[in-house]
Each structure stands twice: as C-alpha cells, then as structure tokens.
Amino acid sequence: MLAVYDTATGTVRPFASRVPGQVSAYVCGITPYAEAHLGHARPAVVWDVITRHLQHRGYRVTLVVNITDVDDRLIERAAATGVPVAALAEENAARYLADMRRLGVEEPTYLSRATENLEPIVTLIERLLARGAAYQAGGDVYMRVRSIPDYGALSHRRLDDLLVGVRITPNPHKADPLDFALWKGARPGEPSWPAPFGWGRPGWHIECSAMAWRYLGNWVDLHGGGVDLVFPHHENERVQTRAALDPQDGPGVGYWVHNGMVTTSGVKMSKSLGNGTALSDLIQRHGAAAVRGYLLSVHYRSPLEFSEAGMIEVARGLDRVARLWDTVKDAPPAAAPLPGELGETLFQFPMRLDAALDADFNTPAALGHLFDMVRAANSLIADGTLAAFGLARRNLLVARDALGLVLTTGGSAGPPRELASGPPAAVAALVAERTKARAAGDFTRADALRHKIQDAGWVVEDRRDGPVLRPRREA
Numbered sequence: 001m002l003a004v005y006d007t008a009t010g011t012v013r014p015f016a017s018r019v020p021g022q023v024s025a026y027v028c029g030i031t032p033y034a035e036a037h038l039g040h041a042r043p044a045v046v047w048d049v050i051t052r053h054l055q056h057r058g059y060r061v062t063l064v065v066n067i068t069d070v071d072d073r074l075i076e077r078a079a080a081t082g083v084p085v086a087a088l089a090e091e092n093a094a095r096y097l098a099d100m101r102r103l104g105v106e107e108p109t110y111l112s113r114a115t116e117n118l119e120p121i122v123t124l125i126e127r128l129l130a131r132g133a134a135y136q137a138g139g140d141v142y143m144r145v146r147s148i149p150d151y152g153a154l155s156h157r158r159l160d161d162l163l164v165g166v167r168i169t170p171n172p173h174k175a176d177p178l179d180f181a182l183w184k185g186a187r188p189g190e191p192s193w194p195a196p197f198g199w200g201r202p203g204w205h206i207e208c209s210a211m212a213w214r215y216l217g218n219w220v221d222l223h224g225g226g227v228d229l230v231f232p233h234h235e236n237e238r239v240q241t242r243a244a245l246d247p248q249d250g251p252g253v254g255y256w257v258h259n260g261m262v263t264t265s266g267v268k269m270s271k272s273l274g275n276g277t278a279l280s281d282l283i284q285r286h287g288a289a290a291v292r293g294y295l296l297s298v299h300y301r302s303p304l305e306f307s308e309a310g311m312i313e314v315a316r317g318l319d320r321v322a323r324l325w326d327t328v329k330d331a332p333p334a335a336a337p338l339p340g341e342l343g344e345t346l347f348q349f350p351m352r353l354d355a356a357l358d359a360d361f362n363t364p365a366a367l368g369h370l371f372d373m374v375r376a377a378n379s380l381i382a383d384g385t386l387a388a389f390g391l392a393r394r395n396l397l398v399a400r401d402a403l404g405l406v407l408t409t410g411g412s413a414g415p416p417r418e419l420a421s422g423p424p425a426a427v428a429a430l431v432a433e434r435t436k437a438r439a440a441g442d443f444t445r446a447d448a449l450r451h452k453i454q455d456a457g458w459v460v461e462d463r464r465d466g467p468v469l470r471p472r473r474e475a
Contacts (some may be wrong), residue, residue: 002057002358005301007230007256008154012360017221023059025051027108028208028225029183032092033077036279038271038291039226039262039304039430040096041103045292046300046361047224048105048261053357054111056402062447063108064215066208069092070201075190086115099279102288104404106459109450112211114202115191120210121197121202124244125182129197133243133432138173139185141197142375143163143205145178155231155257180236181207183246203234211240213441217250227258227301228268260303269306277306290315290404296363296403311334312444317371318405324374324408325396327381327389334390338380346388347375349395353402363403370399423469427456429439431467436461 001017017023027047047063054061069076069089078085087450096109114121125141128134133147145151153160162178171177173416186192186199193201202210212220223235234256245251261268267279282291289330293314298304337347349369356365360390373395400407423431453460453469460467 002053003360004255004256004257005360007263008253008257010156011253013050015255016289017059017139018219022060023054023221024219025061025063025207025222025224026212026216027063027223029065029067029111029228030093030096031073032089033071035092036096036099037262037269037277038279038282038295041099041279041291041299042164042295042304043226043259045103045223045295045475046101046104046363048401049222049357050222050257050298050361051106052107052360052402052404055360056354060451061109064112064211065108065210067113068109068204069093069113069435071114071204078370079189088322095280099283102283103292104288104406106404107189107421109459110215110340112215114207114211115184117207117211117214118193118195118202120214120411121206122208122254124213124240125202126196128182128240131243134182135175136197137175139198140173140181141183142174142179143182143236143243144175145180145239145300148243151239152235154238155235155425157231159236180205180232182240187422193415194438198414199448203207206240208233208237209241212231213245218245220252221252221254222257223253224257224259229255230258248347252424259300260298261302264306265417266305282311283328286311286315289318292404293318297367298413299362299364300359301360317367320374320378321370321396321399321405322408326395328377329407330392331389331393332388332393335394336387338385338387338391340382342380343385343388345372346380346395347393349373350398353398366399366403370395370403370405421428423458426452427458427469430456431469435467 004013004015007010025047027043030036044065047065051063052060053104067089070085074089077083078088081088083091100107116136117281127133128143129136132144134141134143136142146159153164159178181203183195183197183200183202191201192199212223222232238253241251263269279291281412286294290311294311295304297310297314297424337343352369353366356362356369359365377388377392377395381392394405399405430449430453434446434453437443437446437449450460459467460469
C-alpha cells in the first residue's frame with residue numbers, strides 16, 4: 001500500500017485520493033529572478049518520480065506547477081540590472097525549463113504563471129474582503145490572520161508565539177503585525193494591474209491559492225514544495241484558501257509533502273546567500289544523468305548536503321547501470337525466476353522497487369535495489385546464465401520508467417521515450433477542440449478533453465507557443 005508523509009499530521013499515512021483513480025497535485029515552483037541552482041532542481045526531480053509512481057499505480061495525475069513571475073525579489077533584481085521584470089522572469093524561467101528537460105523532468109499538466117492568473121487572484125481577494133477575512137489599508141489589501149482560529153496548524157506553531165523572535169518589517173497600515181499582503185498597491189516603476197480595490201500586484205501567497213483553485217478546484221490531494229515554504233507561505237496559503245472558499249465544498253489539502261533543502265556546509269543553498277552552484281554548470285561537468293541520480297540518492301524529506309565527490313560516486317554507479325544496459329539491450333524477453341539468492345535479486349527487482357517507492361517514495365532504497373540488481377546480473381551473466389540477460393533488460397527498463405534514469409552513458413537524461421511519429425488524427429482533433437475551449441475560457445471542457453487525450457495514450461503540454469504532445473508513459 002502506498003503511504004505518504006503528511007507535514008500537517010507529522011505522520012506517514014496510507015494514501016487515498018479524494019476521487020478514486022485520480023490525483024490532483026500542486027507544487028510551488030521557482031521565482032525566476034536569477035539562474036537556478038541545484039536546490040531548485042530537487043523538488044522538480046522528486047515530483048517527477050512521485051508522478052511517475054502514481055501513474056504506475058494506476059492514478060491519472062493532474063499536476064500543477066507554478067512560476068512566480070511577479071515578486072519583490074524579481075522587482076529588486078530588475079531595478080538593479082536595468083532589465084524589465086517580465087523579460088528577466090522569462091529569461092531565467094526559460095533557462096530553468098531547459099535544464100529540467102535535460103534532467104528528464106516531464107512537464108506538468110499545467111505550468112502556470114502568476115501573471116496569467118490575475119482574474120482568479122482578484123476573485124479570491126474579493127471573497128476575502130466580502131467575508132471580513134481581509135481589509136484594505138494604505139492602498140494595499142491584507143489578510144486578517146486572527147480571523148482563522150487554527151492559524152499555525154500546518155506549521156505546528158501557536159499564533160501568540162509567532163511574534164517572539166520573528167523579524168517582521170514594521171507597517172503602520174496593518175491591523176496586526178502578522179497580517180500579510182494579498183494585494184500591493186501600485187508603486188512607481190513596478191508592474192501593476194487594475195483591480196476593484198485599486199491598481200497593484202498580487203502578494204506571493206494569494207498567487208498559489210488562486211492557481212491551485214483555478215486548475216484543481218477546492219481540493220488538492222498532494223501539495224508540495226520545499227520545507228522552507230511550510231511557514232509562512234503554505235500556512236498563509238492554507239488559511240486564505242479556507243477563508244475564501246465555502247466549507248461545505250471541502251476546500252483543503254489531503255497531504256502536505258515537503259522536500260528537504262539542498263545545503264552547503266550545513267546552510268541552505270540559496271541565490272540570496274550566493275552559495276549555490278549553477279545548475280547548468282553541474283549538468284555540464286557531471287552530465288544530467290548524474291545530477292538527477294544524485295538528487296534521488298537521499299530521501300526527499302532529508303537535507304541533501306552538496307558534495308562534488310558524492311555526485312561523482314553516484315555517476316560511477318550509474319555508469320555501471322549503463323554498461324549493463326549495453327550488454328543486455330538486445331536480449332530476448334525473460335520472466336522466469338532463477339534459482340539462488342542472486343537469481344531472486346534479479347527476479348524480484350520490480351517488486352522491491354515498487355515497495356521502496358510505495359514507502360513514501362523512498363528513492364535511495366530504490367537505487368539501492370537497482371545497484372544490488374546490477375551486481376547480481378553481472379555475476380550471473382559472467383557465469384553464463386542466459387536467462388539473466390532478459391531479466392536484467394526488463395529490470396533496467398522498469399528502473400528507467402520509474403526513476404527517469406538514462407540507460408546510456410553521458411548526455412542528457414531526457415525523456416525515456418522519444419516521439420517517433422505524430423499523433424493519430426483523432427487525437428490531433430481532440431487537441432484542436434481543446435485549444436478552442438481554452439481560448440473561449442471553457443476550462444471545464446478543456447480539462448475533460450485533456451483526460452480524453454491522456455486516455456488515448458498521449459499527454460498534452462500547454463506552452464506559450466501552443467500545445468505540445470508526447471506519448472504517455474506506460475504504467
């Protein structure tokens with residue numbers, strides 16, 4: 001049984017989605033004010049494996065990942081460099097997404113930018129104002145934190161203790177120091193948009209609530225992000241969503257899933273601290289496969305201390321995997337069990353891999369089983385056991401699909417299957433119909449068509465230059 005650790009309860013719980021056979025997931029993405037480092041790749045790679053495993057277990061996954069393309073840090077960096085905010089965000093987002101493709105991260109169902117979701121953002125703020133959970137002051141709109149009795153439940157903090165030892169910038173307009181901005185009034189030189197409560201721009205927290213609500217509705221089965229987002233971002237997101245939506249509709253999150261930080265000398269890798277190694281440089285030096293394997297070598301909830309030596313060690317292990325693939329890639333299928341401990345290691349690998357990923361997506365255990373299988377296969381092949389060739393080939397394909405590992409040495413991790421030919425005419429017609437529905441704002445119809453496309457064996461990705469199709473990964 002699949003089990004997932006939930007930050008809110010502090011326990012590993014059996015996983016059950018609200019709608020049987022379907023999973024809705026929202027993951028907080030990047031704020032592209034500078035080039036990405038290794039820490040930005042970790043949640044993307046982790047959630048790529050989570051999505052793969054959920055699909056393997058028979059779930060139809062709708063994954064939303066956001067890009068925060070308007071934010072204080074973006075505005076500050078744009079002012080310092082003389083580059084317009086939109087251009088700076090787009091440049092860094094494009095570089096990040098290119099790196100993700102090299103790492104073999106499949107694009108989410110929806111890659112959502114904050115500036116493309118102003119309508120749902122404004123709608124939620126209007127609801128909060130109407131219900132007295134928010135107020136206008138000094139040209140801004142603030143969330144009234146004390147209007148939510150269980151504020152702090154996710155982060156396990158008491159409301160009255162939050163002011164102790166917490167640095168909060170003084171603001172005479174706030175009714176309470178803990179209240180946070182939902183909408184920031186227009187300021188000279190900053191991007192702004194019209195709203196019923198005045199020109200301005202959205203606050204960070206409301207952006208994610210609005211995007212999750214737009215694409216997933218009132219319930220998210222899995223909500224992810226780095227552990228550094230638990231407070232205040234996810235705490236604030238949780239309470240404002242709850243206050244804006246009707247309780248009888250069940251607004252909420254089933255499981256809060258947070259990955260640990262990538263650290264350098266025990267300190268979080270951060271652009272602001274300047275202790276992050278550029279992701280593109282690491283991929284250039286070690287190869288995308290090694291970077292991806294390194295990110296999976298430690299359980300997602302644990303900190304990952306960056307080490308060049310550690311990455312080199314993972315690369316060596318993956319080279320052994322690639323060499324085995326070169327040996328067995330043309331072998332005929334084999335599925336019969338083999339005698340002895342080595343034979344059992346070879347035959348049982350798919351089941352052991354599934355068990356590891358069922359246990360809160362334990363990728364280091366999965367990699368351990370993979371390396372054990374490689375050693376067993378090499379021993380049996382050296383002894384002339386012909387059936388070992390076919391079993392090893394089967395196992396490496398299973399590992400490729402589950403973990404997104406590349407089976408050849410060097411180069412990009414890349415998608416496990418390339419698009420060899422165009423989609424069938426019927427699928428292309430569904431895509432065209434869905435594009436029209438999206439243009440007309442009928443997102444319910446568009447979502448239904450996307451599921452039809454997925455059921456036909458294809459995944460449609462929405463990009464700024466139009467929809468892109470790729471084959472759906474087999475379960």
